[in-house]
């Protein structure tokens with residue numbers, strides 16, 4: 001029996017809920033959002049879709065966070081997306097306040113839950129929620145960039161997406177690191193497989209820049225990330241032990257921060273596999289962790 005609570009039913013929240021419930025692994029779902037009627041009418045839509053797919057998930061829709069109880073997994077996508085003219089600091093401050101409010105209520109009513117953060121800046125929001133709740137929180141992190149990397153390389157080289165392996169990590173978004181020594185196509189190292197056809201720079205430009213291009217036209221990213229969130233929920237609820245670039249908590253100097261690393265995801269989170277990365281990829285990861293620590297420290301110390 002898996003009970004999943006979805007906190008936020010906006011653009012990405014709805015897409016995650018739809019993708020996840022269609023996977024059939026969720027027995028009970030709770031949908032919470034502050035907008036009146038939104039969870040309730042979205043529930044109707046879902047019931048019709050699930051009815052057509054012959055899936056019997058029990059759905060409870062609510063505008064009261066106090067009614068979000070006893071979930072195994074709580075996925076948080078509520079909050080603001082970054083506006084074109086908004087600084088990273090302003091987005092951090094706005095969404096951190098929401099996370100601190102959630103941290104006062106959700107943990108005590110969901111004593112067994114694993115918390116999965118989606119709200120941006122996702123790695124920092126996971127750290128804020130964990131700091132104020134004291135509960136295990138993971139960031140969906142760079143797992144979406146793994147799929148952007150693999151699908152782009154597969155398309156450009158004309159191979160099935162299954163033929164491409166490879167991990168990204170560090171920071172979700174434009175500051176992402178690509179662990180090139182993990183990237184293979186049909187078992188061959190990327191440089192050998194792609195020689196004369198595709199460069200590392202072309203791949204990096206796509207993987208780091210495509211979200212902004214999608215947002216400019218569609219208003220936000222949804223379907224790509226939502227499917228990776230579904231994969232994380234499925235991996236946890238079926239104890240799949242799949243290696244994913246999520247960000248599990250990392251004790252770094254005097255803080256717990258979230259930095260994406262290839263990590264085993266099942267009913268337990270971890271271990272992380274950074275020790276299996278090449279020296280060069282570990283160097284990239286360490287540099288990312290240091291940068292992310294400094295940025296987080298400054299933001300959390302100046303949180304107003």
Ligand SMILES: NC(=O)c1ccc[n+]([C@@H]2O[C@H](COP(=O)([O-])OP(=O)(O)OC[C@H]3O[C@@H](n4cnc5c(N)ncnc54)[C@H](O)[C@@H]3O)[C@@H](O)[C@H]2O)c1
Nearest residue numbers: 008009010011012033034078079080081118119120220225
């Ligand atoms: N990690 C990722 O890969 C990824 C991908 C896409 C979006 N995001 C992030 O997810 C967040 C949501 O994006 P979106 O496009 O769905 O935005 P959206 O505006 O469509 O939806 C946000 C939802 O949050 C709800 N909400 C806001 N404050 C709330 C509160 N205090 N309590 C309950 N609900 C509240 C709103 O009512 C709305 O329904 C943003 O921060 C966005 O940047 C992350």
